[in-house]
Amino acid sequence: MPQTAVLELTNLKKTIKGKEIVKGVNLTLYPSQIFGFLGPNGAGKTTTIRMIVGLIKPTEGSVTICGYSVAHDFVKALSNVGCIIESPDMYKYLTGMENLLQFAAMNKTVSQQRIKDVVEMVGLQHRVNDKVSTYSLGMRQRLGIAQAILARPKLLILDEPTNGLDPAGMTEFRNLIRKLAYEDGMSVFVSSHLLLEIQQMCDMVSIIKQGRVIKTANVQDILHDDWIEWQLNDPEQAIAILRNHWNIEALQLKKNTIRACLSQHPLDKINDQFIREGLALTYCSAKQNTLEDLFLDLTEGDEIV
Amino acid sequence: MKLFSLIENEVIKMISKKRLMFVLAILVVLISVFAYGQKQTLERTKAQLSQRMGITATDDWRKLADQQLIDMKNRLESPYRDEKDKSSLLVRMEQLQYNLDHNLNPLEQSAAKFSTKFMEQAIFLFLPLLIIMLAADMVSGESSSGTIKLLLVRNVPRWKILLSKYLTLIILEVIVLFFAFVLSVIISGFFFGFGGWFAPIATGFKVLAGKLDTSSVFNVPQWQYSLMVYSLAYFVAVVVGSISFMISILVKSTAASIGIIMSTLVAGNFISFFLTDWKITRYMFMVNLRLTDYLSGSFQPIEGMTMLFSITVLLGWTIASVIISFVYFTKQDILV
Amino acid sequence: MFKKSMWYSIITIALVCFIVLSIGFYQAIMVTSKVSAQPSAKAQVPQVSEDSAKPSSKNATSFKILIMGDSIAKGTGDEKSKGFSSYLSEYFKNNTSKEILVDNVGIDGLGSLGLQEQLDSRRLDKTILDSDMILVSIGGNDLRSILSLNNLTKEDEFKVRLDNYLNNLKQTIKDLRTANPNSIVIFLGLYNPYEKATSVEDTRLLNTWNYDTQQLVEEDGKWIFIPTYDLMKYNLGRYIAKDGLHPNSAGYQALSNRISKSVEAIISNLSTQ
Numbered sequence: 036m037p038q039t040a041v042l043e044l045t046n047l048k049k050t051i052k053g054k055e056i057v058k059g060v061n062l063t064l065y066p067s068q069i070f071g072f073l074g075p076n077g078a079g080k081t082t083t084i085r086m087i088v089g090l091i092k093p094t095e096g097s098v099t100i101c102g103y104s105v106a107h108d109f110v111k112a113l114s115n116v117g118c119i120i121e122s123p124d125m126y127k128y129l130t131g132m133e134n135l136l137q138f139a140a141m142n143k144t145v146s147q148q149r150i151k152d153v154v155e156m157v158g159l160q161h162r163v164n165d166k167v168s169t170y171s172l173g174m175r176q177r178l179g180i181a182q183a184i185l186a187r188p189k190l191l192i193l194d195e196p197t198n199g200l201d202p203a204g205m206t207e208f209r210n211l212i213r214k215l216a217y218e219d220g221m222s223v224f225v226s227s228h229l230l231l232e233i234q235q236m237c238d239m240v241s242i243i244k245q246g247r248v249i250k251t252a253n254v255q256d257i258l259h260d261d262w263i264e265w266q267l268n269d270p271e272q273a274i275a276i277l278r279n280h281w282n283i284e285a286l287q288l289k290k291n292t293i294r295a296c297l298s299q300h301p302l303d304k305i306n307d308q309f310i311r312e313g314l315a316l317t318y319c320s321a322k323q324n325t326l327e328d329l330f331l332d333l334t335e336g337d338e339i340v
Numbered sequence: 341m342k343l344f345s346l347i348e349n350e351v352i353k354m355i356s357k358k359r360l361m362f363v364l365a366i367l368v369v370l371i372s373v374f375a376y377g378q379k380q381t382l383e384r385t386k387a388q389l390s391q392r393m394g395i396t397a398t399d400d401w402r403k404l405a406d407q408q409l410i411d412m413k414n415r416l417e418s419p420y421r422d423e424k425d426k427s428s429l430l431v432r433m434e435q436l437q438y439n440l441d442h443n444l445n446p447l448e449q450s451a452a453k454f455s456t457k458f459m460e461q462a463i464f465l466f467l468p469l470l471i472i473m474l475a476a477d478m479v480s481g482e483s484s485s486g487t488i489k490l491l492l493v494r495n496v497p498r499w500k501i502l503l504s505k506y507l508t509l510i511i512l513e514v515i516v517l518f519f520a521f522v523l524s525v526i527i528s529g530f531f532f533g534f535g536g537w538f539a540p541i542a543t544g545f546k547v548l549a550g551k552l553d554t555s556s557v558f559n560v561p562q563w564q565y566s567l568m569v570y571s572l573a574y575f576v577a578v579v580v581g582s583i584s585f586m587i588s589i590l591v592k593s594t595a596a597s598i599g600i601i602m603s604t605l606v607a608g609n610f611i612s613f614f615l616t617d618w619k620i621t622r623y624m625f626m627v628n629l630r631l632t633d634y635l636s637g638s639f640q641p642i643e644g645m646t647m648l649f650s651i652t653v654l655l656g657w658t659i660a661s662v663i664i665s666f667v668y669f670t671k672q673d674i675l676v
Numbered sequence: 677m678f679k680k681s682m683w684y685s686i687i688t689i690a691l692v693c694f695i696v697l698s699i700g701f702y703q704a705i706m707v708t709s710k711v712s713a714q715p716s717a718k719a720q721v722p723q724v725s726e727d728s729a730k731p732s733s734k735n736a737t738s739f740k741i742l743i744m745g746d747s748i749a750k751g752t753g754d755e756k757s758k759g760f761s762s763y764l765s766e767y768f769k770n771n772t773s774k775e776i777l778v779d780n781v782g783i784d785g786l787g788s789l790g791l792q793e794q795l796d797s798r799r800l801d802k803t804i805l806d807s808d809m810i811l812v813s814i815g816g817n818d819l820r821s822i823l824s825l826n827n828l829t830k831e832d833e834f835k836v837r838l839d840n841y842l843n844n845l846k847q848t849i850k851d852l853r854t855a856n857p858n859s860i861v862i863f864l865g866l867y868n869p870y871e872k873a874t875s876v877e878d879t880r881l882l883n884t885w886n887y888d889t890q891q892l893v894e895e896d897g898k899w900i901f902i903p904t905y906d907l908m909k910y911n912l913g914r915y916i917a918k919d920g921l922h923p924n925s926a927g928y929q930a931l932s933n934r935i936s937k938s939v940e941a942i943i944s945n946l947s948t949q
């Protein structure tokens with residue numbers, strides 16, 4: 036896309052207590068984009084997000100929000116961000132409204148009307164004057180979203196935002212995020228475990244595993260691409276051929292099964308080449324794809340570290 | 341002004357958290373108990389006196405005061421009087437004369453006397469405890485509830501967030517002192533009457549060559565003395581508040597930081613009791629908290645310990661705490 | 677909105693009080709640190725009648741008495757502000773034809789250590805040398821604070837105090853004797869000013885105190901120990917001043933009377949020499 040990036044992560048690394056948790060993440064997020072950040076537990080999603088909002092300092096690399104570096108221009112960079120990180124902790128001894136007033140006071144652009152609108156957007160208008168300690172998890176999550184979007188940020192960062200929402204709440208939430216992105220022009224960066232959520236909501240997705248981004252792609256492309264599965268005698272050689280000649284990343288699934296997404300590349304020519312190179316093909320088929328397949332494939336067999 | 345709204349936020353949180361109310365409630369209870377105790381003591385003293393001396397009539401103290409006044413006048417004119425005693429004698433005489441002129445039994449309590457005495461007693465342990473309850477929660481409370489994250493991802497630099505918290509603490513310390521004063525005046529007023537604000541009180545004691553020097557003693561009206569006592573108490577509150585504030589940043593758990601600073605304070609009382617010879621103890625903040633003793637001259641003179649010394653030591657601790665707080669807070673990774 | 681108004685009251689109170697407290701803090705530092713704070717403005721000392729005769733030059737025709745020690749020596753408690761200084765000379769008039777001159781250097785609250793320091797300062801040496809008779813009253817302040825104690829350490833505390841006191845007194849006796857080898861010295865014993873509030877235990881301590889004092893004092897042939905305990909015991913109402921501790925005018929007279937009776941023979945002797 037031609038527009039300037041809302042969020043740009045370059046070679047972001049973080050080492051905590053001698054353990055490298057994020058190992059060089061590169062991401063770019065454009066206006067009005069909904070960006071999914073997918074990864075198994077302990078992959079480093081939250082850690083990355085903490086670096087984005089300046090809660091922890093990167094060991095290496097930089098975060099740029101709307102052209103401002105978080106490290107050097109913290110205030111300007113963070114003026115464009117609203118976020119929820121992990122659980123939506125609010126001041127439990129204050130009411131929902133008082134919580135919002137607290138955050139409104141820290142940003143002079145928020146009017147009383149805006150607070151009311153936001154409360155209605157997240158559907159809390161009936162309970163907003165109750166103490167947060169009396170809220171259910173889902174209600175707290177809604178309040179969390181409310182405080183994140185309060186100041187109309189250009190970039191909305193949500194770490195597992197649908198945690199605790201009921202199915203109706205999730206649909207509402209999805210519609211809200213869509214509306215914010217497409218009508219108000221917010222960019223949204225969502226981390227989630229819920230693949231279906233990401234699949235239904237996001238334009239782009241990045242899959243992170245053990246601190247490394249292993250795939251970034253357009254969600255529609257991934258879903259519409261067919262996967263091809265080959266069974267052959269020498270998977271290593273096949274992967275090498277795909278990489279060197281076709282620029283395709285293939286995955287070894289089982290002992291002699293590999294899988295790759297071909298996009299526009301012609302399957303017959305690839306098969307020809309395999310045979311020319313002396314590989315014995317026993318089976319080849321096309322598969323309709325879901326994000327879940329992709330996710331499981333990509334992260335298969337790894338323990339949480 | 342953004343800082344102002346930040347402070348407003350913090351104060352509103354403090355009010356809602358009920359911690360301020362809790363502190364004030366403790367004050368009410370303690371002052372009432374203390375005032376009641378004083379009343380009992382007073383009655384017992386009077387009973388003892390009347391038993392010993394047969395003084396029952398209420399104005400008998402006047403005769404006694406007259407007698408003392410005459411004695412002191414004699415002494416003042418004695419050629420063998422020690423020059424050093426002169427000002428303390430004059431001061432005593434002025435006080436007695438005031439008592440006689442205003443028909444004030446020097447034995448009797450008054451709201452003015454009580455509120456001052458209360459703070460003099462509270463300054464080294466009780467007041468710090470109240471302040472700790474407020475200060476130790478300010479940062480660690482947000483850390484343990486996770487709300488610190490919400491606070492630090494705004495378009496406000498960290499130092500400003502911390503500054504607003506620190507200034508809030510300074511404001512709440514004033515409020516605690518204010519209520520300590522108002523409550524002790526009101527409560528003791530019911531027991532002893534509301535007067536006594538213009539009675540002369542001796543001050544101006546110094547330590548010269550390790551001995552209490554009374555040569556420059558003079559009287560100030562009670563209200564001014566009370567003001568000085570409460571000002572010193574406020575200074576102590578700021579010092580203790582700053583140190584607890586720092587610990588609450590370093591430790592991140594409210595319970596742990598309250599524990600640490602309280603045990604430090606209590607240890608300080610032990611130290612000042614047992615280790616007076618040990619030179620280094622005088623640089624600890626805990627042994628320098630009894631600033632009002634310098635006003636009343638009721639301290640154990642230790643070579644080198646003066647009001648200025650104690651204030652300098654306390655100020656050093658405060659500045660160090662504040663610097664450590666700010667440096668650590670702006671640099672630390674928030675991982676909660 | 678309630679919280680909002682609370683916030684405004686808090687910030688107002690805080691600002692005002694902060695300024696006031698800052699002023700108070702400044703004053704507190706000034707008061708305790710400045711070398712000469714403003715002197716007490718109202719401290720005027722009304723003149724009162726003199727009770728001690730001014731010391732005069734050494735004269736063979738005069739009989740000089742030096743009174744030293746604590747508040748009882750000084751005459752505290754006498755509503756007529758006379759004390760031993762006046763009454764003794766009144767009584768002695770009958771025994772001597774010489775002019776009687778009295779020096780009183782008693783100090784309220786003096787203990788045995790203070791008395792010794794007074795002697796050590798050597799300012800009194802000349803006066804002592806000139807004196808024909810010296811009256812010493814000391815020890816009351818050493819002992820007094822113990823009697824009001826009420827705990828198990830009382831006995832130990834008493835022993836320590838008594839030892840210190842006797843040591844000081846021993847030194848005092850020596851110094852007085854060195855300064856003036858000839859004068860007779862009258863030492864006043866302690867009495868118990870507290871009528872009912874006295875236990876058997878306290879009485880015992882007081883007696884021990886007096887007994888040990890007397891033993892020490894009378895090792896020197898020219899010292900005489902005058903008990904006061906018996907005189908005051910049943911006369912507290914009559915002889916004790918309003919402060920419940922010192923003798924009143926009548927008390928001082930009675931004591932002076934007893935002293936003069938004890939030494940009148942010596943005085944007559946001295947006078948006729």
Ligand SMILES: Nc1ncnc2c1ncn2[C@@H]1O[C@H](COP(=O)(O)OP(=O)(O)OP(=O)(O)O)[C@@H](O)[C@H]1O
Nearest residue numbers: 051052056075076077078079080081082083340675
């Ligand atoms: N304070 C810390 N000290 C040490 N290691 C930490 C700390 N916080 C996180 N980690 C480690 O960093 C890694 C990534 O953690 P992170 O919270 O970023 O994972 P995540 O992708 O958000 O996982 P989840 O899906 O469970 O939320 C984990 O292995 C975790 O053990």
Ligand SMILES: [Mg+2]
Nearest residue numbers: 080081121194
């Ligand atoms: Mg996480």
